[in-house]
Amino acid sequence: xxxDHGFHPVRIKLVIQETADTxxxxxxxxxxxxxxxxxxxxxxxxxxxxxxxxxxxxxxxLMTTVKRVPGGLVSNWMHDNLEPGDVIETTRPAGAFCxxxxxxxxxxxxxxxxxxxxxxxxxxxxxxxxxxxxxLAANRDASSIIFAARLAELAERHPGRLEVRHHLDDVDxxxxxxxxxxxxGGDTNADFYLCGPQPFMDLCESALLAxxxxxxRIFIERFTPPAEEPSGDEREGTVTIVLNGRQETVAQRDGxxxxxxxxxxxxxxxxxxxxxxxxxxMARVTEGEVKMRVNDALEDDEVAEGxxxxxxxxxxxxxxxxxxxx
Ligand SMILES: Cc1cc2nc3c(=O)[nH]c(=O)nc-3n(C[C@H](O)[C@H](O)[C@H](O)COP(=O)(O)OP(=O)(O)OC[C@H]3O[C@@H](n4cnc5c(N)ncnc54)[C@H](O)[C@@H]3O)c2cc1C
Numbered sequence: 001x002x003x004d005h006g007f008h009p010v011r012i013k014l015v016i017q018e019t020a021d022t023x024x025x026x027x028x029x030x031x032x033x034x035x036x037x038x039x040x041x042x043x044x045x046x047x048x049x050x051x052x053x054x055x056x057x058x059x060x061x062l063m064t065t066v067k068r069v070p071g072g073l074v075s076n077w078m079h080d081n082l083e084p085g086d087v088i089e090t091t092r093p094a095g096a097f098c099x100x101x102x103x104x105x106x107x108x109x110x111x112x113x114x115x116x117x118x119x120x121x122x123x124x125x126x127x128x129x130x131x132x133x134x135x136l137a138a139n140r141d142a143s144s145i146i147f148a149a150r151l152a153e154l155a156e157r158h159p160g161r162l163e164v165r166h167h168l169d170d171v172d173x174x175x176x177x178x179x180x181x182x183x184x185g186g187d188t189n190a191d192f193y194l195c196g197p198q199p200f201m202d203l204c205e206s207a208l209l210a211x212x213x214x215x216x217r218i219f220i221e222r223f224t225p226p227a228e229e230p231s232g233d234e235r236e237g238t239v240t241i242v243l244n245g246r247q248e249t250v251a252q253r254d255g256x257x258x259x260x261x262x263x264x265x266x267x268x269x270x271x272x273x274x275x276x277x278x279x280x281x282m283a284r285v286t287e288g289e290v291k292m293r294v295n296d297a298l299e300d301d302e303v304a305e306g307x308x309x310x311x312x313x314x315x316x317x318x319x320x321x322x323x324x325x326x
Contacts (some may be wrong), residue, residue, distance in 0.1 A: 005279040005297075007042055007089040013061060014084055021068040022113065022146050023079055024053060033093035035124035036117045036193075036221070039064060040272045041074070042089040047271045048074040051116040051195075051221070052093065053147070055123035062093075065146065067113035095277045096296045097193070097221040099125060104191050104217075106131050107184065109204045111138040111175075111196025115146050117221055118195055127160050127211050133158075134190075136183050138167040138175050138200060165221040175200060180207035187196050195221040199300045225274035231256050231264070237318040240287070243267045244326060258283070258290060258310040258322050269310065269324055276312040283310050288320035 014026035029039075038051040041064075049126070054063035069075045082088065097117055101104070106125050107120045115137055125131050139145045143221035151164045165183060167175055186191075188211050194201045201220055208218055232254025239261040240249040248265035258264055259281050262269040276294030285306045290313040310322060 003197065005090055007091055010090050012082055012084055012086045012088065018065060018146050019144055021079075021144075022065060024063050025078070025082065026063050027090075028060045029090070029140045031062060031092050032056065033062065034095075034098045035120040036097040036099065037093040037095040037120075038097075038117070038273070038278070039080075039093055040091040040278050043074045043077055046074055047270055049278055049280075051095075051097075051120065053116045053119045055120050057124045057127040059123070065113070065116045065119075067146070071105055073272045074276060091278070091280070093096045094279060094297055095221075095273070097121075097195070097219055099129075100191060102191060103129070103131060104189065105189040106133045106193065108133070108193045109136045109138075109180070109183075109196070109200075110135065111172040111193070111200040112140075112144070113146065113223070114195030114197075114200075114221070115124070116195075119147055119150065121193055121321040122162070123154070126154065126162060130161075132161055134165070134176065134183075135162045136165045136167060136175075136180075138196065139169070141168055141170040142166075175203060176202065177207040180204055180272070180310045181211060184208070184211060186211060190217070192218045193221075194218065195223070198222070198224060222273075227312060231260065237315060239265075239315055240306060240319075240321040241265055241267055241269070241283075242321070243269055244324075252315050252320075256314070258308070258313045258315070258320070262310065262322075274311045276309050279309065281310045282307050283322045283324040284308075285313075286323050288315065290314065290320055290322065291316040 011028040013028045015022040038049045040047055040049045050064040053065040066075050066078050068079055110118045122133050155162045155164050194204050234251045238249050241262045250261050250265045270280050272278045277296045279297035290308045292312040293314045298316040
């Protein structure tokens with residue numbers, strides 16, 4: 001059975017001002033979801049993903065929390081324009097930044113708006129399991145801590161099970177490796193969840209690995225796509241992309257995804273997470289073969305029908321044609 005990757009109208013029930021630059025949008029959305037997943041929202045034709053801050057185990061409504069990004073198109077538009085009663089278009093929830101079936105401690109390391117999926121995971125783990133939970137929440141200063149009151153309330157309700165440690169740059173400086181070492185106490189028997197700015201996550205990941213954490217137990221959610229690899233050398237073969245009635249053909253390049261080829265061809269293809277989770281960039285292969293590096297979004301029957309995630313798909317033959325649906 002093919003999954004539903006389309007867009008659905010969803011009404012905004014409530015808008016909550018969390019901090020000066022962060023708002024939670026409470027949605028009238030009948031979707032089931034797993035803690036840690038995200039929605040992809042379409043605003044004026046532009047797609048952006050936003051994680052749920054709500055928990056399917058404890059919150060009646062689905063909520064997503066959006067921080068203004070200076071100069072950013074969609075986050076600012078949502079803050080400046082959306083009010084209760086407005087309708088936005090969104091996909092169903094997607095993503096693999098989810099809890100495992102385990103009794104191991106959950107240790108979350110987050111920075112800024114990275115608390116959004118972490119809060120969803122933490123609320124769910126506390127309500128649905130016996131797992132101990134620890135959070136290191138890094139922020140610029142006290143006024144920028146999102147969910148400060150909510151976290152304090154959860155810690156009070158789960159004494160001995162939830163520890164929340166706030167790290168403030170204006171008091172403590174930036175998070176460093178010794179901070180991570182001290183926070184974990186060298187204990188790496190846990191599932192680690194990382195979400196925040198890229199340099200913060202890089203630091204946390206390398207500190208955890210240096211402490212001996214198992215790479216397979218470090219889960220990372222990236223809000224920005226990994227830096228685009230420079231294209232490799234041109235090689236024999238072509239990629240033809242059809243989008244909105246326009247057809248462009250470019251030479252294949254080593255290590256280049258179909259999405260990158262489409263951009264290089266001057267097209268503006270749809271994309272969002274660029275990690276193989278959301279299916280926003282899906283398109284159908286009508287000629288040749290495309291191999292995906294990661295596929296956490298398409299079902300086997302969709303792949304059998306020729307659908308690929310273009311952000312993860314590389315041509316595996318000399319001539320490839322890929323068609324984006326209108
Ligand atoms: C899986 C996933 C989950 C996410 N969850 C959340 C969440 O829960 N909460 C949240 O707040 N965000 C989340 N994000 C991030 C979110 O999707 C957006 O990336 C973010 O809101 C910025 O989007 P924007 O349209 O406002 O900014 P954009 O317009 O994309 O701009 C981003 C940055 O690029 C700069 N920029 C834009 N155009 C140019 C240009 N031409 N030249 C130079 N610089 C430029 C802007 O100034 C800005 O600094 C998530 C992302 C992913 C992939």
